[in-house]
Amino acid sequence: MNPKKDLLGIEDLTSKEISQYLDQADKFLEVLERPIPIVPALRGKTILTLFFEPSTRTQISFSIAAKRLSADVVSFATATSSVKKGETLLDTARNIEAMKVDGVVVRHPASGAAKFLADRLEAFVINAGDGTHEHPTQALLDIMTMRRYFGHLKDLSILIVGDITHSRVARSNIFGLKALGLNVAICAPVTLIPIGIEKLGVEVFYNLDDIIGSFDVVMVLRIQLERQEVGLFPSVREYRNLYGLTMERMKKMKPRSVIMHPGPINRGLEIDPEVADSPKSLILEQVKNGVAMRMAILFIHAGGKIE
């Protein structure tokens, strides 16, 4: 199977394509265990990481993944969110084209920015998060982590807790998990649940204590404090009391269930420190798998010839 030029969102992928990323990523984990964890697969390729939003994990993860494949990595990061979409991004695109890079990994505060670049570039584009739209590589590594932990994905039920409205991680995960036929539910205060979300086939709950005991995976989202100026919930403390993953709530979870979080975590807010560090938490496993998944993604999009 030949991949599309770009990876812009999970919404565009079939379950077969998702499985291909998962299968390949599993294989790349082995490369990371080698005495010399570098293979020459992408020698001579140049990957540009273009981050218009702050990020540590994702950008480093992509850089390490590209280097493990012997690609050259050029990083461009700007913490300023004053980059105007449209004009400036178009200029950026023209510059990238002129510099002849092979692939671009882009994060941008505007939804659709990755597609904007993809439509104008010959280079392949990997969306590393665009506004509140999608974060496909995170969802793929999350699903990979679930599959590796349980050994399969059959009949798993996943609960996503937190700010669904502003979360591209939640959207990408919902698209992916639903495409694979899994049972997905969300739980949050009503102000953090986007209107019409049921249309994606997810169940909506408001009371975490009632339902936390019936899921295999509880995925906790970061509360984006930078978005709380508008007051979507009364206080951080109230949020923690009602939706925070505390030790007490963790004890109500199913025996073999696990906790995931895309990071960075706000310890003591959406997740308590002892919960994040407990054996039930797969948070660091997600980070480890993330490098293998991004190797698979870069290899799939840069390796084979696309016809």
Next chain:
Amino acid sequence: MRITHEIVEKNKGTKGLSLIGIKRRGDFIARRIAEKVRESEGKRLPMGALDITLYRDDLQLVAEMPIIEETDITFDINDKIVILVDDVLFTGRTVRAAIEEILDFGRPRLIQLAVLIDRGHRELPIQADYVGKKIQTAKNEIVDVYIKEFDGEDRVVIHKMGKKTILDKEKMRIKIAKEQRPQIKQLTITDDV
């Protein structure tokens, strides 16, 4: 048995010997050699398997997305004699990639190459130390080896692009027989491993 005997003879025993098969079929041939060594010498050799996709020099030329398989070398290859095993030796580029990958795992004392079929048309200065059968082929012909453990039967097929010729094989002894169609050759592989 012939290849197995030659390996043991040339290396004066099994000391320091190890086998690494190139996926996917070389992997199974390596296992058969290991089995024969165990039968005749009573010695279990360290085994590994190599997927060379990430070391290929033609990634940009292949139309179909290559699927990566796992490389599995769990023993220490430093100072070992590594017998690299593949089904068909053709341009030598696969072997080149395999050698490069092995060297990233350590520094073997010696690497030798064993192949079931040498079909000629080398593009690199690479030769096999152990050959099951040398066969004459045209460059545009395709040689497919089928292995029972993987394909359900032992068979070598030589065919022109598009036109398929079937060669029977039993238990790995190589014999060549011409079939009704002129370009069709039949190989029987019995004890040559």
